[in-house]
Structures are given as C-alpha cells and as structure tokens.
Amino acid sequence: MLSQPICQQARLSRDRRYDGLFFIAVTSTGIYCRPVCPVQPPKEQNVRYYATAHEAALAGYRPCLRCHPDSAPGSSLWIGADVTLKRAIRLIDEGALHDSNVAALASRLGISERYLRKLFQEKLGIAAKQYALYRQVLFAKQLLHQTALPITDIAFMAGFGSLRRFHDEFKQQLRLTPSQVRGNRTRHMSTILQLELPYRPPLNWPLMLAFYQARTLEGMEWVEGETYGRTIYWPLHQPQYHGWFEITPDPTLPVMQLKLDWPDANSLQAVVHHIRQVLDLDADSQTIDQHLAAAGGFPVHVGLRLPGLWSPFEAAVRAVLGQQVSIAGARTQLNRLVQGIAATTLPDGRRRFVTPSELANSALDMIKVPQARRATLNALGAAVQQQPHDAPTAWLSIKGIGPWTVSYALMRGQGEPDVWLGGDLGIQKALKAVAIDPSAFAPWRSYATFQLWHLPKTDKEPA
DNA sequence: ACGACAGACTT
DNA sequence: AAGTACATGAAG
Numbered sequence: 001m002l003s004q005p006i007c008q009q010a011r012l013s014r015d016r017r018y019d020g021l022f023f024i025a026v027t028s029t030g031i032y033c034r035p036v037c038p039v040q041p042p043k044e045q046n047v048r049y050y051a052t053a054h055e056a057a058l059a060g061y062r063p064c065l066r067c068h069p070d071s072a073p074g075s076s077l078w079i080g081a082d083v084t085l086k087r088a089i090r091l092i093d094e095g096a097l098h099d100s101n102v103a104a105l106a107s108r109l110g111i112s113e114r115y116l117r118k119l120f121q122e123k124l125g126i127a128a129k130q131y132a133l134y135r136q137v138l139f140a141k142q143l144l145h146q147t148a149l150p151i152t153d154i155a156f157m158a159g160f161g162s163l164r165r166f167h168d169e170f171k172q173q174l175r176l177t178p179s180q181v182r183g184n185r186t187r188h189m190s191t192i193l194q195l196e197l198p199y200r201p202p203l204n205w206p207l208m209l210a211f212y213q214a215r216t217l218e219g220m221e222w223v224e225g226e227t228y229g230r231t232i233y234w235p236l237h238q239p240q241y242h243g244w245f246e247i248t249p250d251p252t253l254p255v256m257q258l259k260l261d262w263p264d265a266n267s268l269q270a271v272v273h274h275i276r277q278v279l280d281l282d283a284d285s286q287t288i289d290q291h292l293a294a295a296g297g298f299p300v301h302v303g304l305r306l307p308g309l310w311s312p313f314e315a316a317v318r319a320v321l322g323q324q325v326s327i328a329g330a331r332t333q334l335n336r337l338v339q340g341i342a343a344t345t346l347p348d349g350r351r352r353f354v355t356p357s358e359l360a361n362s363a364l365d366m367i368k369v370p371q372a373r374r375a376t377l378n379a380l381g382a383a384v385q386q387q388p389h390d391a392p393t394a395w396l397s398i399k400g401i402g403p404w405t406v407s408y409a410l411m412r413g414q415g416e417p418d419v420w421l422g423g424d425l426g427i428q429k430a431l432k433a434v435a436i437d438p439s440a441f442a443p444w445r446s447y448a449t450f451q452l453w454h455l456p457k458t459d460k461e462p463a
Numbered sequence: 464a465c466g467a468c469a470g471a472c473t474t
Numbered sequence: 475a476a477g478t479a480c481a482t483g484a485a486g
Contacts, residue, residue, distance in 0.1 A: 151480065162473050167481060179480060
C-alpha cells in the first residue's frame, strides 16, 4: 500500500499514473473514488485510503457513480499470489463457483477444500465465494451501464441462480439497487453486445496488431484498421458454442471497445473474461517495462502485452505446424488445415478453429507436412479430447512435442507471464546480441521473449 | 477431522 | 385490465 502523503498528492493532482493503484473512501459521504475522479476533492480528514476497490466496498463504502472505481482493471488482487491461487482466481473469474461449490473447485485444482479456503483468507483476506460474488456483481454492473438488457436477464448472465439473491447481493455490495445504477440511460442493444474493457496504460496496440496480422487465418481472424477480430468457442477444449468478437482501442480513453456476438447467456461472463485474458489487458505494463528496462540490454517496447490465442490447444497446434518453417509457411498449412475440415464453416460464413476431436480423427492429408507431424497432431488432438483439463505440460509425452512447443502453448495459450523460449532460434540470436542472463527478466520472461522477437527484424519467428 | 450453527440460497 | 419489470419480505 502506498503511503498517505503520496496518495494525497496523487488524488489532489488527479495523477493518471496512480489510477487503480489505490482508492479514496470518503467518510462523510460513504462513497469511494478513483484518484482521477472529476469531483471536488474531499477534505483530507474525511478521506481513508484503500489498496483495492474491494477493500473499500467491504468497509461499507459504495462506488462513486462518476468515476466508477470498480471498473479499473482487477489485476491488483493478483500481485504476490502464488500459482495455485492464480489458477483458482482465473477459474472463479470464468464462473467456476456460479453453480458448483468451493469443494468442487478445490478438487479441480487438486488441493483440499481446507487449503483453498486458507489460501484465499491468507493471501487475499477474503473468502473464495466472496471473491466470486464480487466479480459477479461487478459484471452485472458493467452490463447495466453498457447494455440495455433487462435486469432480470443480467442477473442470470452474471451467474446468479435467482433474482432474489441477485438483488440482495447487489445491494449489499453497492448500496444501490440495479435500477438505480442503470438510471435513465437506454443504450442500443442487439444480439451483438458492445462493451468497454478498461485497462491500465500503457498498451502498445500497434505492435500487438502487427503480430496478429502476420498470423491471421482466413475467415477465422481479421485485422482492419485498428481492429482485431476472430471467431471464438466455449468451453475451450470441448466447444459447444461459437461466436466472434472484434476489439478496437478507444481513441481517447484507456479502454478497448469490444463488439461481441455470443449465443449463450450463461457463459457470457466467462467469455468476456477470457477475452481480457487473451489480450492480456490485466497486465501491469508499467511495472513489467520498468523491470525489463532495469535488466537492460535492449530498448524496451513500451506497453507490449502478450498477444494470446484463444486456447492452449490452439496455440499448441500452431506451434507444431510452425516448427522449422517461416511464419508464412506455417500460416499456409494452418489455413489448409482449417479449410480442409468442412465443419469449421459457421452459419455466417466465418470459420472456426478445428476442435481436438476433429484433429484426432482427420487423416490430415490437406496439409503438406512430414508424416510424423500428422501423427503428432493426431496424438495431440486425442490427448486433449480425452483429458481436456490437463495442463500443456502433460503433452510433453507426445512424440513431436518438446519443451519449445509446450512453452509456446503456455505463453500464447494461457498467457503465462514467466516462460522463457530459450530454445527459439530468434531468441538465441537476439540474446547473443544483447548478452544478458535471461534469469534477470524473471518473473516476466514471456514479455522479454516478445520484446526480443520484436527487436531487430529476424526472419525466423515462430508462427 | 467433526459437528453446530449462521447465513447463503431458492421459492 | 392485463402484462411486464423491478424490489423486497417471509419462509424453508
């Protein structure tokens, strides 16, 4: 937590750099704000500072209606959390506690329920279920602000099992009823949802866009102007639903404009959260860039995030087809793969990525690769089909899948921040040029990897 | 690890 | 007058 004088100075000058790092609760009004809030600054004697929005809410304050202090990215809770806890948080954000309980989540994580409870209480100071409810309420609030959906629908989309329960929890956390939050506002609404995804600057969108553009697959991904779009599926490894999204940076605010076509209300929160994570919007670029710059050796691209793929499976398939060939070569084979399976054409003419079972059962004669590569892909498809919840490291036992491929899947498929692609040709070359021990980049070695890929123009980047 | 109880959740 | 949308008390 920042010290009181720093917070005071930051709020009085409405310093953007401190946005999201702390929150201002005002005892006289019972409301809490962001440091950038446009209102008349309250007297210091009436002010209490909190590190997170949730702590302020717990202390009985309700979020300000002008600066929306709860809409700042939720990454602060993640800082200092260990791997299991992060996985738990991720699963909860994807709705793991909506209709099953903490016990089920614990067994999914391979730990005891007791230990999971302890983990949350000790590291976050809040119970797992409480955290889940907090995210559910915030998601509902976002939909109230940014869509015209009926409040009843929103309740269920946010994962509440009954209207009654939704109203109760909403009021307890925000001290406002859902309709009070919505106000008069009636915005456009169709089957296509438009939402704003806030992030903490800086964000180097041009660089990410270029990375995506060089790798787009026909009908499945597209880049137009500043917009990146792609088709998506859920759940990740046994797709039941298909849709697409487009994402564009807002010209003035630190917000990405999301256009989302998604058919299933129940998984909406999971999908929106997954989009955030694929685009790495929760990364704290300021800290990461500082760290990489301190490690030294090369000029840092400011605000570079990890441009993710939709699933670890998809990342692994791309990695396997990218072994030993250029980006363009890999892209050709991937296009053939997707187009060679007729079922990938969606009703609207777009294309979706192949599923694990399709990959497992196809003869794969549409792609021109060594036979061994086909066998690897078949085996990968079968493995994911049978054990959809296995981590990518489990795929190491498949012939043709080595550490490089798994690392790539972790980095691009699940946004792992600290993966080092030491075996990569481009990386080895770049590293020789800068002469640094890669351990200096920890715990942000994935970002260092992307920085180095973008460094000088190398001809052998992976697909 | 266990049981009682509070309060989370549904109708 | 009937129907829809939202909020909330009561009970299990």
